[in-house]
Amino acid sequence: MALIVQKYGGTSVGNIERIQNVANKVAKFVDDGHQVVVAVSAMSGETNRLTAMAHEIQARPIKREMDVLLTTGEQVTIALLSMALQEKGYPAISYTGWQVPIKTDAVHSKARIEEIDSEKIFGQLNQGKVVVVAGFQGVTPDGDITTLGRGGSDTTAVALAAALNADECQIYTDVDGVYTTDPRVVPQAKRLDHITFEEMLEMASLGAKVLQIRSVEFASKYNVPLRVLSSLQDGGGTLITSEENFKENEMEKPLISGIAFSRDEAKLMILGVPDKPGVAYQILGPISDANIEIDMIIQNQGIDGTTDFTFTIARGDLPVALDLLKSTANKLGAREVLSDDTIVKISMVGVGMKSHSGIASQMFKTLADNDINIQMIGTTEIKISVVIDEQYLELAVQSLHEAFELDK
Template identity: 70%
Template structure:
């Protein structure tokens, strides 16, 4: 008998019929003797509908009230799924995040989990119940409802698995595992049987939408075995685990890409100590995350050019902050571009193999794709290119590193 935490995303619970199918799947695990805690997202489209209602009333809805509003989406799902389980003779009990004391900080709309009291859940499991918990939400010390940011149900599931010392955290989604890249871009992409926490962390941070980055961080930190499975078909999925000897055979595990990129360039900044802090400090103070950074000495030798990337949603706000700061610093010009994307190679095999970067650059050059920025780490290489080259670049790299699925037969 195992203790499993299972998470079902919005498409998995997107209609009464799909909720019935999820209930039937959960009952199979229960019938096999497993204890099950289920974390669910709002039904697909529901969060967008709620955001639309808020924006119909206010261009800038108060974050606290947005959390109160958005948390209702998951509340609908936990009740419906519990009903479907009980109908099948499977005892079930639903809880919101606050009811099971998922304690967070007070950063509305992007809160972080600080602790979980699992005693109520453990008591229900002892009584033979399936516990159904609303993902994506918690409560701060003042009793305010908080939400964890888009995709936060994954984080809820992994955090619960860590708190309950579950045998496995299973993320059920609309794909049957983690692929070498998005199969919608490269139809012959291959499902990975396993991938390291480190690689999955890079894939998630670089644009892979299979798992939310904080959920992978949690899983790695607390050594929670994590498996990505399909809600709609049987299969082993992809196990996310620690690195082992077999993984050294693979040079590259996957290609991630992110369409949500924008870059800002500040030209002619006086070349003095502390330039980066003076430019990026106000950006950080505005709660805007900066990703890639490049600084180059200008031809005059007295000034420097500074380029960095931000999420496209933060582009206009970041541009406004930087223009104000750059003006105070006496910079010559501020330019921006929100029509860029980031392509990234990820693989623990990079540690022991030279020549990956040169193969990547040569492949893109052969396709006439100009590289705007480059960033590297021990197990990843990322480049920024024009948005129009995204699919061409991903396909060319996928072929160059021979990541395709083996031919049938």
């Protein structure tokens, strides 16, 4: 018998038929002798509906009251799912975040979980019940209701699994696992049977939207095995776990686990900057002070006592960042400021890179063979990223996927 925490998102519980489908899935695990805790989101569209109602009343609703309002969405779902299980003959009980309680800090709309009291849940599990918990929400020490921000239900599920020392945390979505790349770009993309936390964190940060980074970070910190599955079809999904949990022979096989890409990229260049200590801070400091996240950075030293500085940011931040950089250029006496919002970043991720050489050269050769120019390069121990012109995104991803035989 295993203790399993399952999470179902908004599309999985989007209507009564789908809620009953979820109940059937949960029932199968109970029939197999497992204890099950279920975390659920609000029904798809409900959070948007509630938000729109709030904005009809207040242009800028108070965050505390928005948390009180939005958490009602999950409260509806937990009650309906519990009823569906009960109707099928499976004892079930629902809890909101504050009833568990899931204790958080007091940052409304993006609270962080600090502690989960597991006594009540264990008490119900020991009575043979399925425990259905509202995702995305918690309670402050003062008793105020909070929400956890984007990806909050995933985080709730992983936190519950950690607190309960569960055998596995299963995240049910509208896809059946993690793929070698986006199947919409490469139809031959394959579902991965397993992937490490480290690889999943890289892929999530680079544009893969299967899981929120926050939930993967939580799972990695507490070593909670995660499995991504489809709520609409059967299958084994993708297991995400620590590198140590893989067998050695399995770890030797894949050099590259996947290719991630991000279209949300822009590049800024400041040319002819005096080459002296502190210039990098003078350039990037104002950008960071404006809460604009900087990604890749390249600095080229010239022979005339000047340097060129290039960095990437999110495309939506370009107008503000460009104004700041022009102001900095005037102060530094730089020659020119250029920008480009027609770039994309493509990244190859794999723990196999740690022990194998030649991956970067093969990647660069593949792009060169397709007449794709590389504008910037960045690497980590398990990742190689390149910036290219966005018009070559599909060709680059498809070519790299084939070159590294990810379709095999």
